[in-house]
Amino acid sequence: MAKKLEELTDGVIETEFLIIGGGIVGSIAALRAKKNNKDMDITIIDKARMEYSGDGVGLDNFNQVPLHKEDINRDVTQDDVNKAVFGAERLKGLKDFKLDAIQMKNAYISQPLLEEIGVRIREDDGSLKVVQGYRKGTVWGRVEYDENGKPTEPLFGTFSRASDLKMKLGTAVRKTGTRVLDRTMLTSIITRDGVAIGATALNTRTGKFLVLKAKAILLATGAASRLYPYQWSQYPNHLFYTLTSPVNDGGGHVSAFNAGVKLYSMEFSNVYNVSKGINHSSGGGACNWYFKMYNSKGEFLEDKYPDRVVTKAGGKIPGINFLFAPDMQNAEVEKDVILSAKHNATDDEIAAVYFTAVTEPPKALKFHKLAGGLTNERPVECIAVLTGIGQAGGGILRENEYSETCVKNLFAAGNVTGNGGSHGFTWGCLIADHVTQLVKDQKQLAIDSEQLKQIEETRNRVFSPLNRNTEYKVNPLELEDYIRQVNYNFIGIHKVKSKIERAIELIRFAREGAVPLLVASNPHELMRAIEVQNIIEISELHAQSSLLRTESRLVPVHYREDYPELDPKWDNKIVTVKKIDNEIKYDIEDLN
Amino acid sequence: MFNLNYGPKIDYKYCNGCGDCYDNCPMDVFGWDEEKQMPFVAYAGECSICCFCETLCPQVAIDVLIPLHQMLDFGIAPTKLSKKSRFLGDE
Numbered sequence: 124m125a126k127k128l129e130e131l132t133d134g135v136i137e138t139e140f141l142i143i144g145g146g147i148v149g150s151i152a153a154l155r156a157k158k159n160n161k162d163m164d165i166t167i168i169d170k171a172r173m174e175y176s177g178d179g180v181g182l183d184n185f186n187q188v189p190l191h192k193e194d195i196n197r198d199v200t201q202d203d204v205n206k207a208v209f210g211a212e213r214l215k216g217l218k219d220f221k222l223d224a225i226q227m228k229n230a231y232i233s234q235p236l237l238e239e240i241g242v243r244i245r246e247d248d249g250s251l252k253v254v255q256g257y258r259k260g261t262v263w264g265r266v267e268y269d270e271n272g273k274p275t276e277p278l279f280g281t282f283s284r285a286s287d288l289k290m291k292l293g294t295a296v297r298k299t300g301t302r303v304l305d306r307t308m309l310t311s312i313i314t315r316d317g318v319a320i321g322a323t324a325l326n327t328r329t330g331k332f333l334v335l336k337a338k339a340i341l342l343a344t345g346a347a348s349r350l351y352p353y354q355w356s357q358y359p360n361h362l363f364y365t366l367t368s369p370v371n372d373g374g375g376h377v378s379a380f381n382a383g384v385k386l387y388s389m390e391f392s393n394v395y396n397v398s399k400g401i402n403h404s405s406g407g408g409a410c411n412w413y414f415k416m417y418n419s420k421g422e423f424l425e426d427k428y429p430d431r432v433v434t435k436a437g438g439k440i441p442g443i444n445f446l447f448a449p450d451m452q453n454a455e456v457e458k459d460v461i462l463s464a465k466h467n468a469t470d471d472e473i474a475a476v477y478f479t480a481v482t483e484p485p486k487a488l489k490f491h492k493l494a495g496g497l498t499n500e501r502p503v504e505c506i507a508v509l510t511g512i513g514q515a516g517g518g519i520l521r522e523n524e525y526s527e528t529c530v531k532n533l534f535a536a537g538n539v540t541g542n543g544g545s546h547g548f549t550w551g552c553l554i555a556d557h558v559t560q561l562v563k564d565q566k567q568l569a570i571d572s573e574q575l576k577q578i579e580e581t582r583n584r585v586f587s588p589l590n591r592n593t594e595y596k597v598n599p600l601e602l603e604d605y606i607r608q609v610n611y612n613f614i615g616i617h618k619v620k621s622k623i624e625r626a627i628e629l630i631r632f633a634r635e636g637a638v639p640l641l642v643a644s645n646p647h648e649l650m651r652a653i654e655v656q657n658i659i660e661i662s663e664l665h666a667q668s669s670l671l672r673t674e675s676r677l678v679p680v681h682y683r684e685d686y687p688e689l690d691p692k693w694d695n696k697i698v699t700v701k702k703i704d705n706e707i708k709y710d711i712e713d714l715n
Numbered sequence: 716m717f718n719l720n721y722g723p724k725i726d727y728k729y730c731n732g733c734g735d736c737y738d739n740c741p742m743d744v745f746g747w748d749e750e751k752q753m754p755f756v757a758y759a760g761e762c763s764i765c766c767f768c769e770t771l772c773p774q775v776a777i778d779v780l781i782p783l784h785q786m787l788d789f790g791i792a793p794t795k796l797s798k799k800s801r802f803l804g805d806e
Contacts, residue, residue, distance in 0.1 A: 171741040175767050306743070327743060356784050359760040360721060363742060369763045370741050400789030484765035490781070493791045501790035600760075647743055647758065 128570055131578050132323075133331035138166040138302065139562045140555075141322060141337035143309050143375060145169035146177025146368075148343035148537035148547040150292035151233050155555035157299040158236065163562065166335060167296065168307040168324050170650075171370050174293030178345055178368045178538065181286040181482025182242065182545065216695040216714060217388060217516050217676070222542075225524055226549050233548035240295040243284040286481040307333070308650055309344065309374055311581040312382040312533065313574050319382065319533035320568045323581050325653070330589075330646035332582055338565040339532045339558040343551070344375025346513025346538035347661045349654070350392055351615075352607045353508065355399060359600050362607065366395050366510035367538065372654040373511065373661045375539045379519055380660070384528045385701040388517035388541065389661070390668035393510045394616060394679045396442030398463065398503040401490050414463040414472060416445055416505050418455055423464070424448065446507050447679045451617070451687065454679075462502040473497050507679070509616065512665065513538035515680045520699060525557040526550050529701075532565070534558070588641040588652040596642040599651040603658055606633060610662055618669050619684045626666045634659050664707075668698045671709055721782040722759030723768050729776035730754070736768040736777060744768075 128135060140156055142149040145167045153165050169176050238244055285291075297303055306328045313321040313334070321336040346367045353364035363369040380386055416424045424445035425431075431444040446456035455461055468476075476497060480487040491497055512518055518541040522529050526536050534557075536550035537543050570578075588599070613626035638656060643649040674690035675682045695714045700707060723736065723744060730753060737745040737754040745768070746757030762779070769779045786793060 171743070172739050175739045175741050305738075355788060356782060357719070360782055363761055363763040365763070368741065398789065400785045400787070400791075484767060485770045486764050486766040486779075489766055489769075489779075490785075490789055490791070493781070493786070493796065494789055495795075503790060504788070650743070651761075 126575065126579055128334065128575060128578070131332075131575065131582055132334045135334045135336065136166060136302070137164075137336045137567065139164040139338050140166070140341070140558050141335050141339070142167045142341045142343060143322065144177065144343035144345060144537075144539075145173035145293065145296070145303065145305075146343060146345055146537060146547070147179040147289075147292070147545075148551040149177075149341065150289075150296050151236065151548050151551035152341055152343070152536075152555040152558075153296045153301045154236055154240070154292070154299065155233070155552045156559055157301060159556065159559040161299070163559065164302075165299075166302040166304065166337070168304045168309065168322075168335070170306070170308040170327070170374075172293075172305045173296065173303055174290045176368070176370060177289065178371070178543065179547070180289050180484050182244075182288040216693075217391075217697065219521070219714065221524065222521060222526070225553070226542075226546055229549050229553060232552045236552070237285070237288075237548070240291050242288055242291055288482070304333075308653065309378050310585050310653065311577070312340065312342075312378045312530070313570070313577060314382045314530055315568050315571065315574060317383065318531040318568060320574070321570070322378070323578055323585075325585055325646070325649065327646045327650040330649065332585065334570075334578060336567055336570065338562045338567055340534065341551075341554055341558070342375050342379055342519065342528075342533060342535040342539055343537045343547070344373075344539050345371035346511045346543070347371065347373025347376055347518070347658075348511040348513070349373070349603065349658055350511045350607065350661060350665060351509035351611050352604070354611065355506075358604050362600060362603055366393075366397070366508060367513065367543075371511075371513075371538070372657050374654065374657045375535075376512075376518060377657040377660045379528065379530070379533065379535070379539075380664075380700075380702060382533070383530050383702060384533065384535075385520045385522075385699050386518060386664065387520040387697045387699045388668070389512060389664045389700060390672050390698060391515045391517040391541075391677060391680050392512050392665060393515035394443055394447075394507050395510050395514070396446055396505055397508055399506045400503065401487070414465055414468050414476075416442070416461050416463055418459045418461055420459075424455060424461070442505070443507060443679065446505060451675075451678060451682050451684075456505070456507050461505040463505055465497060465502060468497070507616070509611065512661065513541055513543060515677060516541040526554050532561070585649070585653060588643040589649055590644060591640070591642045593640050593642065595640055597637045597640040599641055599643065599648065599655045602633065602637050602641065603651070603655040605637075606630060606655070606659055606662055609633075610665070614666055614669055616679050616682060617684050618682060620670065623666050623670045627663060627670075630659060630663050630666065634663075664700055667709060668700065671698045671711065719782065720780045721764070722762035723756055723777050723779050725754060725756060726776045726778070727753065729774040730772075731774055731776075733773060735771045735773065739771055740768055741765060 140163060142152055149167055153167055156163055156165055307324045307326050309322055310325050311323045312319055319340045324333045348365040348367045348369055348371045352361040356364055428445060428448040431448050447454040518539050519528055519535040521540055527534050534554045536554055537547040609626050609629045613622045641652045643652045673686045674693045675687050676689055696711050697714050699710045699712050732753045737747050742761045742763055744758050744762045745754045748755050764779055764781060766779045768777050
């Protein structure tokens with residue numbers, strides 16, 4: 124006899140629009156939807172506290188938008204996208220152009236709303252400062268001018284001064300009357316006949332298990348950040364020194380996947396250039412994006428490898444394309460020591476670094492200050508770190524122009540779809556506009572016996588580690604450490620079939636042999652226990668997808684030692700994965 | 716066994732129990748002592764050194780200790796820092 128809903132939960136909340144994740148996407152979607160209809164019932168759940176959660180802390184620019192005023196709101200062609208979307212040439216065949224075109228056309232859609240809540244985008248005189256461009260040179264952010272004082276390349280970004288962006292977003296959302304549930308983590312998405320009708324969630328402070336019923340759901344849970352360790356630090360630090368917010372474990376990916384959502388390009392875990400010693404969300408401010416890099420012979424990499432310079436449509440990832448030059452077998456970063464030339468940085472470059480640093484967590488400026496200020500700092504070593512899935516494409520596949528997944532009424536945006544940064548503002552607004560109309564006609568579907576069974580299973584799985592009475596106790600963090608080391612040592616940057624297969628064996632062995640003994644003594648630790656299970660699921664998807672793509676593309680993001688070349692047969696093909704009748708099915712599909 | 720230096724340290728001489736750190740820490744590093752009505756550092760190892768708590772604390776009662784490896788790798792010499800500035804950065 125199935126239990127009743129009340130017996131299974133500590134609370135049921137009925138809402139029209141459920142937003143999972145209070146980052147940039149979630150915040151702007153709530154604001155926009157409330158703007159459209161102030162009476163709409165909106166609920167946001169956030170695993171941390173909304174004002175300080177997510178990847179976005181500040182906003183230093185709206186990136187990858189057409190510069191010229193006349194370009195705003197005009198229809199966008201494939202050619203325009205290729206010119207403007209950073210990395211378009213490399214991402215060709217991996218990204219849906221139709222969605223990029225919609226995104227570009229609506230690049231500024233969120234700006235009035237942001238300005239309304241006091242986000243400082245304009246200069247004091249009210250003008251928009253459009254200074255950031257991708258120089259036809261080495262690193263982004265440096266602009267060159269011709270003899271007439273005109274930029275030599277079209278510019279792409281609108282600089283803003285929104286160092287307190289996230290706080291303002293959080294405060295503004297609360298003022299609209301949106302129900303904000305902080306410290307509440309997603310544990311499953313409830314579906315009925317292929318339609319998303321709600322979610323279950325755990326309060327990581329009180330341990331309360333909630334059911335949230337909704338007419339439409341936006342999944343905005345960020346990247347799967349915790350897939351690889353930060354190799355230069357000790358346990359347990361290296362688990363939380365991630366590039367994007369370490370709060371984001373990929374729980375959104377896993378819940379959606381279990382609900383029938385299709386994932387794509389899970390083999391692409393980004394490789395990023397950072398300064399050794401500083402890590403997550405430290406972006407350009409700390410990471411040498413603005414400085415020239417040189418090797419032990421004193422050679423500047425941008426002069427040594429001119430074919431690797433970044434152009435607006437060249438589509439090579441700045442920094443990384445130099446670190447892994449000339450090729451993966453002789454990569455500078457792996458054969459030599461690479462430092463950043465701060466000592467001969469121009470004033471503009473230094474200003475740009477500080478400017479960017481203030482939009483990062485406070486640590487960025489603190490580190491620079493402790494090191495003596497940028498001009499006095501010792502050269503910092505440039506290293507390559509493996510980040511999670513979400514910065515180089517990969518994640519939840521969006522199936523239509525509303526950014527909807529293949530589960531009806533379940534929308535997704537931001538890093539969870541492999542499309543983050545300021546694009547999140549655009550999609551947050553577009554989804555909110557669509558949902559505003561949708562909830563008017565949509566009836567709340569009832570929770571039936573099948574859904575009750577699903578909720579009960581989730582509840583049992585979620586709470587099973589709590590005070591588990593077992594002789595051998597598995598510490599969630601220790602298991603997470605193990606899995607992430609497996610990913611690093613057996614998948615990593617140089618992927619080989621035999622090693623990836625071994626990774627899969629080890630991941631599965633850990634799942635069967637250790638997960639049943641996970642132990643947590645309070646809701647906080649329970650959160651870590653749920654997270655490691657998510658990380659295990661994503662690790663296997665990452666490994667299997669890496670195995671399937673028998674070529675190298677976006678090197679070093681996906682480099683197969685045994686298939687080192689880009690294979691044209693793989694143009695416009697994506698690896699997808701979906702759960703059908705509880706079985707995981709991988710596929711190689713044509714990109715629409 | 717040496718204790719590793721990382722994560723937030725609360726100076727209870729100044730802490731007034733406002734709870735801003737406990738409320739806002741993204742990694743949920745802080746716990747709350749119901750009896751004393753004060754925060755405490757419950758999971759220092761899970762600190763990502765973002766330093767939000769340090770800047771949020773109205774009493775300036777929190778110093779986030781940067782792990783030694785991060786300081787050395789980033790070119791920060793602990794010997795060059797006064798006891799105070801090692802954590803606060805206000806030389």
